[in-house]
Amino acid sequence: MSLAYALLVSLICEPKSGYDLAKQFDGSVGFFWQATHQQIYRELTKLEQQNWIIAEAIAQEGRPDKKIFSVKDLGLSHLKTWLLQSSDLAPVKDEFLLKIYAGYLIPEDAIAQKIQTHRHRHQQQLETYQAIERNFFSSSQDCPKESRFAYLTLRRGIRFEQGWLDWCDEALELLATWE
Amino acid sequence: MSLAYALLVSLICEPKSGYDLAKQFDGSVGFFWQATHQQIYRELTKLEQQNWIIAEAIAQEGRPDKKIFSVKDLGLSHLKTWLLQSSDLAPVKDEFLLKIYAGYLIPEDAIAQKIQTHRHRHQQQLETYQAIERNFFSSSQDCPKESRFAYLTLRRGIRFEQGWLDWCDEALELLATWE
DNA sequence: GGTGCCATGTAACGAGTTACATGATTGG
DNA sequence: CCAATCATGTAACTCGTTACATGGCACC
Known part of the structure; x- marks a missing residue:
């Protein structure tokens, strides 16, 4: 729908x-x-x-x-x-998290490797978003009226990717202390 | 699959x-x-x-x-x-963001209202996760081996919800300055 | 006496994926 | 000459949703 x-x-x-x-x-x-x-x-x-x-x-x-x-x-x-109409929270459906959850079934360095790769991909996505921000929304002040709402969603994208990067760093650190 | x-x-x-x-x-x-x-x-x-x-x-x-x-x-x-096996990044599929993107088609206070409601729901989800963290993982140090990976995914959940809260606050602020 | 939990299942439908097909044009 | 791009479409399939069905038990 x-x-x-x-x-x-x-x-x-x-x-x-x-x-x-x-x-x-x-x-x-x-x-x-x-x-x-x-x-x-x-x-x-x-x-x-x-x-x-x-x-x-x-x-x-x-x-x-x-x-x-x-x-x-x-x-x-x-x-x-x-x-x-109000919308429910979008359900999280994430294969990667499922794999992390079952991480105890595979070697620990394979997990760390997975997280590294994952981090890299989110890093790239973040850069894509940041490039858009630089090119189209140089200053949030003079954001043209039509694209203000698009800008809000872009900000969400940037925060989302940054959140993943932070989590990857935390996870790698925790894994290291647990070894 | x-x-x-x-x-x-x-x-x-x-x-x-x-x-x-x-x-x-x-x-x-x-x-x-x-x-x-x-x-x-x-x-x-x-x-x-x-x-x-x-x-x-x-x-x-x-x-x-x-x-x-x-x-x-x-x-x-x-x-x-x-x-x-490596997994692709989970695609974001979010009706709420779609509605924000098209936000210029409806009154501005309806949008602010939407964001408020959304914020409240994520707030509740965050509290759910934090309760689990308090009850099962009181200190990340003495986290039992079996649940370490579950803990990592929980940390992701917490960061995810916190990220939404931060975005909601930013979005509401931006909306206010644009009015 | 109705609602809700336990426990499994069928049927029908809608949403999403993968493969195949056509046919002209442009570029290396 | 082969691949890619433009532009639309059919067919077959899997995945996901909604509704319906059964039947005993517990609780108010």
Whole structure:
């Protein structure tokens, strides 16, 4: 269900095709919602049937036609209703933590290695977020109105990654003292 | 796929029934992996067929029979192999962040209200985790060997919730200065 | 007498994944 | 010439959710 709303949010910013949506789900909205292109096409078909969005076929030279989707009034009003509803906390589903939990079953240096690798990946993700912060939100003061809320979510991303780094350091330290 | 391993991890600690597993998925393993009882029963049937686990029927007076599952050698070796494999970062899938991102579509005080509610829920979750820390891991020094890795995951939970609280405070402050 | 716990299960559906398919264009 | 990008789609599958079903026991 949320996928539909994620698509609407993205289409409101700017009408685009299924292909564009699939790509965009690597950045911005993609930082907190993911979908494959098959899921997206399926959902778009449904939304068009329900009259929440409308497609406009754009002929292109030397490439396949594009179907550009825009949000209709019906879609927008459903989206606003949904935005006002309260949402439960997102459940944590983390394979890595499951592996740590069962860590006593494998050698201790394998665990430390795992945490190191994990730390490195979060480090990289943090750098990605920080680059966005530098490029688009140089000063939180003069943040343009439209992107203020996007900035809030970016701040969450940065804190999230930093939190992981801190945990990795603590975990490695604890492991060392326990040896 | 991970569900199977989550079940194995729990069954290794202590053999139990599908019903017990479903309940237990509220605590401990349930903090980072969830499943409904139907998913669990379905998966247990499959694991038994694959010879990864074995069931023992326990007759009970005045209640339905119990089927207690234990992990077999085949299951344990598969689990260990899996534990050593590296895992990707868990994708963030968060409806709340999606709503914040689209926050410019609804009144600003509704957003602040949302963040307040959200903060309160994370506050409660944090207290749950802290209670566990106080009761079972009074001092990280004398943490019993078996629960050391569980303690690491608990520390992650605590940091995660604290991180949300900090973000909520920052977000509310930013909203106030922007008004 | 109704609600809730114990314990297991079926059925149907919706969401998400993986593989396959097409066909033209651009770049190394 | 091969791979990648653009752009859309079908098919088959697994994973996850919701509803329904049974049947005895304990508690208020």
